[in-house]
C-alpha cells in the first residue's frame with residue numbers, strides 16, 4: 001500500500017518539498033486569478049473537524065477544495081459523536097473510509113497524531129495547541145511573493161511562545177533562516193514541545209525592541225490563544241510591553257514586512273498604525289492560506305505533478 005503522507009507539523013516536509021509547493025502555489029494562484037479551471041480532485045472529499053472556532057481556516061479549505069473540483073464535509077465536536085466521547089481512533093477509522101483527506105483543528109497535538117495513526121487518508125493540521133503549519137506555509141509563501149527567498153533572513157517573533165512561534169522555529173531549521181524571539185518571562189518557547197533539532201536557528205531577546213532590530217519580517221500573535229482563555233487577565237499584565245508598534249518597526253530593516261495570522265486585537269499585540277500601515281501584508285497572508293492549501297491538498301493526494 002502507498003505510504004500515507006500527513007501534514008501534522010512543519011517538519012513533516014523537506015526543504016525540497018517546500019520548494020515544489022511554493023512553485024506549485026504560484027501556478028495554482030495564477031490560474032485561479034485568470035479564471036482558468038484547475039480541478040485535479042474531482043470526486044474527492046475533504047472532511048474538516050473543528051474543535052475550536054475558525055474563520056480563515058474554514059473558508060480557505062472549503063473554498064479551496066471546491067475550486068480543486070472536490071467537495072467538503074464539515075464536522076464539529078458538538079455536532080458529532082466526538083463530543084459524546086466516541087474514541088478518536090474509531091472516528092479516524094470511520095471517516096477515513098469515506099473521505100480522501102481530513103483537516104483537523106483541535107487542542108493537543110497528541111490527538112491529531114492519534115487520529116493520523118488510525119487514518120487511511122492524509123491528515124492535515126489546521127491548528128493545534130502546539131502547531132499551525134498551514135499558517136506558516138502561507139506566511140512564507142507571502143514573504144517570497146513580496147521579498148524573494150526567506151533563506152538567510154531574520155524573522156522577529158514578538159509575543160507568546162505559542163503554536164505560531166513553535167512552527168516558525170521549525171520552519172527556520174528547515175528553510176535556513178533565523179528567528180529572533182522575544183516572549184514575556186514565563187511564556188518562553190519550550191524547545192522540546194517545538195520539536196527542534198538544536199538552538200542554532202534562533203536567538204532569544206529579553207526586550208522586544210532588540211528582537212526587532214534589523215529584522216526582515218516582524219510578526220506577532222494574540223496574547224491569549226484559543227483554549228487558554230482562563231489565563232486572559234494574567235496574560236494582559238504579562239504581555240503589556242509586547243505590542244508591535246511603530247518604534248519596533250522603525251528598528252527593523254527599512255523594507256521589513258509585518259505579519260499576523262489573524263484574528264488580531266488592535267491595541268494589544270499590535271497597534272492599529274502597524275497592522276493597518278504600509279508594511280503590513282496581513283490580508284495577503286490570509287488570502288494565501290487558500291492558495292497554499294490547494295497546493296498542499298493536491299500534493300498529499302497526487303504527489304508531484306510537475
Ligand code: CP
Nearest residue numbers: 054055056057261262
Ligand atoms: N489564522 C487562522 O488560522 O485563522 P482562523 O482561526 O480564523 O482559522
Ligand code: NVA
Nearest residue numbers: 162221225226261262
Ligand atoms: N495562536 C492563536 C492562533 C489563531 C489562528 C490560537 O491558537 O488561538
